[in-house]
Amino acid sequence: xxxxPYNREINYLRLSVTDRCNFRCRFCMSEKMTFLPxxxxxxxxxxxxxxxxxxxxGVKHLRITGGEPLIRPRIKELIESFGQLVANQRLxxxxxxxxxxxxxxxxxxxxxxxxxxxxxxLETLDPEAFKHxxxxxxxxxxxxxxxxxxxxxxxxxxxxxFLPNTSDDAVMKLINWAAERxxxxxxxxxMPIGQLDDFKGDFAHPCVSQLLQRLKKRLxxxxxxxxxxxPSRYHYAEELGIMLGFITPLSNNFCHNCNRVRLTCNGHLYxxxxxxxxxxxxxLVKNNAEKxxxxxxxxxxxxxxxxxxxxxxxxxxxxxxxxxHMNVTGG
Numbered sequence: 001x002x003x004x005p006y007n008r009e010i011n012y013l014r015l016s017v018t019d020r021c022n023f024r025c026r027f028c029m030s031e032k033m034t035f036l037p038x039x040x041x042x043x044x045x046x047x048x049x050x051x052x053x054x055x056x057x058g059v060k061h062l063r064i065t066g067g068e069p070l071i072r073p074r075i076k077e078l079i080e081s082f083g084q085l086v087a088n089q090r091l092x093x094x095x096x097x098x099x100x101x102x103x104x105x106x107x108x109x110x111x112x113x114x115x116x117x118x119x120x121x122l123e124t125l126d127p128e129a130f131k132h133x134x135x136x137x138x139x140x141x142x143x144x145x146x147x148x149x150x151x152x153x154x155x156x157x158x159x160x161x162f163l164p165n166t167s168d169d170a171v172m173k174l175i176n177w178a179a180e181r182x183x184x185x186x187x188x189x190x191m192p193i194g195q196l197d198d199f200k201g202d203f204a205h206p207c208v209s210q211l212l213q214r215l216k217k218r219l220x221x222x223x224x225x226x227x228x229x230x231p232s233r234y235h236y237a238e239e240l241g242i243m244l245g246f247i248t249p250l251s252n253n254f255c256h257n258c259n260r261v262r263l264t265c266n267g268h269l270y271x272x273x274x275x276x277x278x279x280x281x282x283x284l285v286k287n288n289a290e291k292x293x294x295x296x297x298x299x300x301x302x303x304x305x306x307x308x309x310x311x312x313x314x315x316x317x318x319x320x321x322x323x324x325h326m327n328v329t330g331g
Contacts, residue, residue, distance in 0.1 A: 001058040002298070004271070004305040012061040012260045013054050016330035017047065017078065019265055021068040023099055024135040025121075027161050027190050031135060041265040044074055046285050048081045050263060053294060055085060060092040064115075065330025067265075070102035076109050083113025097121070097159070097330065099137070103145030107152035117155045119186075120146055123163055125173055133163065150181070157245075158185045162208050171211065172218060179240035186232045186245030187211060191274070208248045215244070231258070249274065255308035261301070262329045269301050270329055274309020 002010035020035050021028075042050065051062060062082060069075060085091040096110060100120040110118065122142060124130050130139040149156050158178055162171075171187070178185045189208045212235070215221060221235035224243065232245035262270040267282020279301040284294050 002302045004302050006305075006307055008258055008305075009058070010259055010261055010302055010305070011059055012063070013051065013059045014063045014065050014260060014262045014330055015047065015051065016065045016067065016262065016264045017069045017075065018067040018072040020071060021066060021099070022071055022101060023068065023137045025137075026133055026135065027163065036266055040282075042267050042282055042285065044078050044081065046267070046282075047078060049285065050267065050281065051082065051085065052090070053291065053298070054263075055090040057295065057298060061095075062091055062093070063095045063097060065097045067330070068099050068102070069096060070098055070106050072265075076106070079106070079109055079113050079115065083115065086114035093117070095119070098145075099134075100142040100145035100149075101137075104148040107145075107148045107154060110149075111152040111154055115154070117157065118149055119157050119159045120149070121161070122146075122158050122174070123160050124166075124170060125177055126170070146181075146183075156183055158183050160185060160187050161190055162187045162206050162211060163190065164206055166206070168211075168214055168218070171215070175215075175219075175237070175240065175242075175244065179237070179242045182242065184243040184245065186247060188247040189250050191249055207250070208246050212246050219244075230260075249309060258305075258308075261305070264329055269298065271301050271305035272309055273329060275306050277304065277306075 004010060018041070024031055024033065051059075062085075064079070064082070066072075072078070082091070082094050086094050094113070094115045095117045096115055097119045098121070100122070103118075103120075120142065123133055125139070127139045130137055130142075146156055158174070160174060175185055187208050189206070212221075219240070220238040221244065222238060224234045224236045230247070231249075232247050234243045234245050236242075237244055258272075260273075262273060263281070264270070264278075267280060267285055268278040269281050270278045279297050281294060281297055284297060
């Protein structure tokens with residue numbers, strides 16, 4: 001097993017298969033992004049090699065992320081390879097985070113290859129607001145993708161970044177829409193990752209803990225212990241019959257039970273989303289390093305996993321602590 005310095009078992013790998021995306025969401029990227037040259041990214045065989053190595057070290061849960069993972073070339077083959085790891089009981093769970101637009105094409109593939117759960121990012125049900133937030137996205141494509149995923153038998157959860165100036169009425173509209181489709185919703189605080197010109201200072205990071213308190217005045221919310229691999233804290237909305245999750249990295253730190261590491265599409269292993277440190281496993285793989293050396297590098301990285309993230313948000317602070325954009329590590 002992989003055990004970090006704080007006696008936390010690391011059994012969950014989030015794999016960003018691409019830093020590219022068909023959206024340019026304002027909370028995730030700059031409008032003009034420079035992406036990695038494709039020759040620097042791990043190919044499918046190299047990614048499978050890395051994931052297999054992690055399973056041998058005790059990782060049981062894999063989430064495919066991006067960027068938008070479903071735009072990666074030959075992603076179908078990669079999903080099939082990871083699905084085989086589940087079939088062979090090397091992995092317990094395979095899941096995916098997506099913006100939803102390519103689900104009509106890939107939902108059946110995901111379902112047939114043991115991917116049971118997906119998260120779809122959705123911040124608003126207003127088409128114009130959605131277009132503004134995503135810079136070029138079409139809301140109906142996301143909604144069509146969600147429908148395709150449900151029809152394929154996938155368990156869909158909505159992930160919604162709680163953006164500045166979002167009204168509680170707009171939040172309730174999203175919650176009611178989700179309840180009509182039996183979709184759970186998780187609200188996430190914006191994190192100070194990447195230079196995002198639209199969001200600067202404390203005011204740009206509205207508090208999800210406060211949102212929860214306001215929602216309690218509108219809904220009967222009962223705290224629940226829901227077994228997931230992520231940091232969300234759940235409440236059951238009694239009158240709606242769905243779970244509402246709240247991820248609060250800034251207002252209510254949740255790092256004490258962190259079980260995750262992140263591997264980027266070029267093989268950088270980040271032991272913590274909110275820390276700058278990483279190990280370049282990709283260079284080892286591409287240089288045909290001995291497996292023992294790769295395993296040792298993974299152990300060394302886990303040995304330096306910090307106790308908690310180092311997000312720093314100060315009023316009028318113009319530069320975020322984490323320089324890379326969210327699309328690099330996949331959240």
